[in-house]
Amino acid sequence: xxxxxxxxxxxxEVEFAGSSGAYPLWEVFVRAARGLNHVHAGSVHAADAxxxxxxxxxxxxxxxxxxxxxxxxSTEIHASDPHDGDAWFDTxxxxxxxxxxxxxxxxxxx
Amino acid sequence: MIDERPPLVTFLLxxxxxxxxxxxxxxELISWMPELExxxxxxxLSLDHLGxxxxxxxxxxxxxxxSDADQLAMTRNEREFLNSVMxxxxxxxxxxxMARQFFVDAYQAPxxxxxxxxxxxxxxxxxxKAEKESRYHLEYSSSWxxxxxxxxxxxxxxxxxxxxxxxxFVDDLFATDDIxxxxxxxxxxxxxxxxxxxxxxxxTNVFASARLSVPADPYQRLGGRRGFHxxxxxxxxxxxxxxxxxxxxxxx
Numbered sequence: 001x002x003x004x005x006x007x008x009x010x011x012x013e014v015e016f017a018g019s020s021g022a023y024p025l026w027e028v029f030v031r032a033a034r035g036l037n038h039v040h041a042g043s044v045h046a047a048d049a050x051x052x053x054x055x056x057x058x059x060x061x062x063x064x065x066x067x068x069x070x071x072x073x074s075t076e077i078h079a080s081d082p083h084d085g086d087a088w089f090d091t092x093x094x095x096x097x098x099x100x101x102x103x104x105x106x107x108x109x110x
Numbered sequence: 111m112i113d114e115r116p117p118l119v120t121f122l123l124x125x126x127x128x129x130x131x132x133x134x135x136x137x138e139l140i141s142w143m144p145e146l147e148x149x150x151x152x153x154x155l156s157l158d159h160l161g162x163x164x165x166x167x168x169x170x171x172x173x174x175x176x177s178d179a180d181q182l183a184m185t186r187n188e189r190e191f192l193n194s195v196m197x198x199x200x201x202x203x204x205x206x207x208m209a210r211q212f213f214v215d216a217y218q219a220p221x222x223x224x225x226x227x228x229x230x231x232x233x234x235x236x237x238x239k240a241e242k243e244s245r246y247h248l249e250y251s252s253s254w255x256x257x258x259x260x261x262x263x264x265x266x267x268x269x270x271x272x273x274x275x276x277x278x279f280v281d282d283l284f285a286t287d288d289i290x291x292x293x294x295x296x297x298x299x300x301x302x303x304x305x306x307x308x309x310x311x312x313x314t315n316v317f318a319s320a321r322l323s324v325p326a327d328p329y330q331r332l333g334g335r336r337g338f339h340x341x342x343x344x345x346x347x348x349x350x351x352x353x354x355x356x357x358x359x360x361x362x
Contacts, residue, residue, distance in 0.1 A: 023145075044147050051257070054250060055147035058154050 025074040026052040028059075030066035038070050046071075117289045118230075119170050120192065121299055123182075124335050125225075126166035127193035128283075130183055131343070132214060133159035134350050139201055151250065155211070158243040165236040180361075184354035188337075188344050195334040196279035198343040205265075205272030208254045212316070213276055215248035217283045220308035224300030233298065252316045259320030266321065274325045281330040284309075 023045040029038035041060045046052035052071040061069065080088060094100050115123075136156035143149035167179035176182055197214060201207045222244050225237035258269040284302050293299035317323065333339070354360060 045145065046147065047257075050253065054253065055151065057246075058151040059147055062150070062154055 023047050023051075026056070026071040027074050027077060028052075028056040029070040029072070030056075030060055031068040031070075032066055034067060038068065041065070043074060044071070116173065117293055118298065119173050120289050121293055122166045122170040122173070122233075124192040126163045126170060126182075127191050128197050128214070128218075129159040129166070130163035131191065131193045131346065132197040132210075133157070133163060134346055135197065135199075135201060135210075136207075139207065155247060155250070158240075158247065162236070162240045162243070165240075169232055169236070180354065184351045185358075188339055188347055190337060191339065191343060191347070192335055192337060193339075193343075194279065194282040194285065195331055195340050196276065196283055198334070198340060198346060199276060199279060200342055202272065202275065203268060204254075205258060205268035206275050207272075208251055208258070209269070209272035209276040211247065212251040212255050213280055213283065215244055215251050216309045216312040216316075217305065218244040219248045219312075220305045221300065221302075224305060227297075228300070229297035248312070252312075255316055255322065256320040259317075259322040269320070270322055273322055277325045278327070278329050278331050282332050282334045285332050285335045287336065 024047075025043050026046055026049075027043050028041045030041040031038045041056075044052055044055040044059055046055050049071060053069055056069050056071055060066070133156045136152055136159065139152050140149060140156070143152055163183070164179050167182045170176075171178050171182050174182075196210060199206070199210050201210075219241065222237045222241035226234050226241055228234040228237060255269060258265040260266070261269075284306050286302055290299050294301065313324070331340070353362070
């Protein structure tokens with residue numbers, strides 16, 4: 001993808017690599033308040049970790065969404081296989097929930 | 111025109127106009143940055159400066175009995191703007207934009223820090239908030255100076271060229287005159303000597319890690335704080351003020 005960049009007099013013309021190809025992708029995690037977990041917010045492209053944290057600050061916390069940021073290279077994230085969905089997640093195991101069991105009255109408040 | 115104003119108003123306009131003009135310059139870049147991340151970063155910078163301008167103009171408007179900040183921003187002409195000539199410099203390439211931003215940030219961070227102790231509580235309050243913003247701005251622009259200055263041959267060449275282009279306008283950031291003397295005596299305006307010392311330290315440190323050097327040419331262009339501007343401010347104001355002047359009192 002190319003951009004029509006305004007050329008200043010005396011300035012050499014530059015070719016831009018484009019926004020997606022040049023920099024690696026980083027996943028961004030934002031902690032909304034002290035005591036809460038960092039939660040995935042999205043991703044940014046950046047040349048290194050320092051730039052990624054800075055971009056994450058500008059892109060994902062500009063409306064006071066957080067008090068702390070983590071970034072991690074997207075390639076470092078290993079995910080479950082979506083094709084395993086049925087076998088892994090779509091299972092009906094009501095007895096794994098404590099509410100499945102009737103508690104005798106004698107036990108009282110648990 | 112300037113001399114008819116109370117000194118405090120002149121002082122407020124000098125701070126406000128730095129921010130208003132820089133906000134407009136940075137706003138010109140929105141949607142033009144090569145990366146989405148930097149586009150948002152530039153927009154954030156612009157909005158921070160606009161917010162600071164609004165706060166100082168609002169106070170100036172109250173003191174002068176002008177209706178509001180918008181009227182001060184949109185109906186004054188070029189000669190009545192009291193920003194330093196630095197902030198009206200055109201964006202140029204990214205190296206020039208960052209050089210201008212770095213010099214403004216390195217000035218504003220210690221300036222606001224000192225201004226947060228102002229005897230005028232209203233000013234102190236605005237400065238305390240602005241100081242936090244300017245510290246982040248300085249971190250952002252410093253990291254780009256280092257990244258580009260200490261990067262490739264081409265990025266170094268452009269970053270140094272940006273520094274060379276903006277350097278002649280550094281002293282105008284610190285320019286002051288008799289109008290501010292009493293404000294300094296009253297503890298309303300800060301001592302600029304201390305601000306300049308902090309600025310010089312920042313420049314020395316960042317230039318060292320960015321492999322950048324201070325230009326040898328000592329020429330400095332002054333006058334912005336008294337309304338003497340370069341050829342670049344007029345077109346900027348024409349664009350910024352066109353809507354308001356076509357429809358006075360319009361809100362959007």
